Amino acid sequence: MYNLPPRIADRLDSGQFANLHTFLVVARYRSFSKAAEELCLTSGAVSHRIKRLENALGMDLFVRLTRQIALTSDGERLFSILQRTMSELAAALAPASEEQVEGRITVYARPSLAACWLVPKLADFAGKFPGVSVDLRVGNEPIDFRTRNIDLAIDYTRGPFPGLISYKLMDESVAPVCSPSYAAEHSLVGSPANLVDCTLLHDSLAWNNASHDAEWALWCDQHVPEATTNRRSFTFDRSDLCITAAENHLGVAMGRKHLVQSHIENGTLVLPFGPFSEASPYSYYLVHQPEDLPRRAGVFVEWLREIARSSSS
Template sequence: MRLPSLNALRAFEAAARLGSLTRAAEELHVTPSAVRHQIRALEEEIGRPLLRRNGSGLMPTEAANGSLGHLRRAFDALADANRSLRHPATAPTLTVSAVPSFVSAWLIPRLEGFQRRFPGVTVQIGTNALPTDFHREGVDLAIRYGLGGYPGLFECRLFSERYFPVCAPYLLDGPTPLAEPGDLARHTLLHSSVLPRSGWPVWRDWLDAAGVLAQVDPDAGTHYTMSMFAYQAAMACQGVALGTTVLSMDMLAAGYLVKPFDMELPTAFGYHIVCPPESRERPLVAAFIEWLLEAAGEACTGVEG
């Protein structure tokens, strides 16, 4: 059986995945009319429509939908074959994207464990807080902080989160001790203004739950665009940060930070492992996911203990 044009198959896969001829054209570095022509030719050769309009976008027909996973795996296999031909002696590579503070505070201190288990694997870590375009960016797996729900992707919750004040040990018994939540009025609040969305851990909610919102200005203090900056300022005795379970766990365990109060609040936000379903089937990606879940379980056991 003669196979359809590879360019036509690639145009169809890109348009179905991205839901747009224009975006598919941008990814393939051709014009939208070229993508339309390739898909029309493929539909004529196959003998059935492959895409249909869905509002302002495109989606695969029911008949075509089942082929997309096979096509993506085939293109991935072709890309792997191309890399093997060009670089036959290179080690297998795993490309991971994650939010910057998570990489700095949690992943890097533990990554050696994966490298010991898989010494021949090259791990490339990139930082990005925005949604990942796995195919365009060449990313195998991402770790995202959010509410969950990533349509069309495999996802697995890595950590749930709670939040609470943290500070340097010196502040507990310093000139203005932190004996009760109301004492925060005499200290600088350190803010992490990364995602100003509902449910994001903020001082206003914690102070309100502690019953001291009328005493402490929830917006005063120093605002940072990256969580780790707030932690670093807290360790330098520059104020009190709002810590979260994952980012603060190692700093608390090492004694660089302490929790002046017992009250913790839950948040719907958490860390999620995300990747295309076909990537999940790759042995190296599956091994990294297994290691992440194992390391997360050990970390949580240490916190609870």
């Protein structure tokens, strides 16, 4: 957590800490009226608290639009810090003994992230928390805690998540990948222009409301615009199926670093145009409802954030 300049720190009295909590609720809902309902205040009182906090910090936290509000960059930074601090506080106040943590949690995740990144790491969690069972569900449907009996969800998105608590787990970067033999057959190494003669492999559900070729369209727009006119392509509804198809010489897939890194390391896939240098506009987020999590879910959250930090380093 960054250190506040003394002038600002001196102005964060007990009343301002209440205003910080009000800010946390408003930022979660992106709504003064919904925050007012949860806090049992009027919308005017909520707005007044936020204005006092903004004046104390010397920064604007929200952009007030006609029918909605949005966080400023300073607001996003403060929101992230407060969410992390509350999570760490909850963990600090929980029972110290990991062996006492027991029960079952249900986690909903994007299929490709589950298959390529999460599942290979679950043995580590099981070793640290033998009393906790994980029920992992996968799907491409938007997260809806009202209709799904789940404790936590992991999504590949931009957010936001009104009314929910969310943590950014990892950013992502992308680059084309294919098998070594496919790269050699089509003379791809160092020659992205040769993509026009290749089969492109598409994840048609890369993120919510994505077009079938959304990932390739973003990359090609920056590198090889003419490649998007390829007549031959194969489309799947999961990125891991694109990876499997690429490993088996069907064509070139748009690889997400966290999903394909192990395949690059074991040599079944190559990066014909160089390393992962293109940042994805989407990131991986962990999401849950605003109620306090049970201890068994809390330890999974902290474990997940730790392995995400390790993966990103």
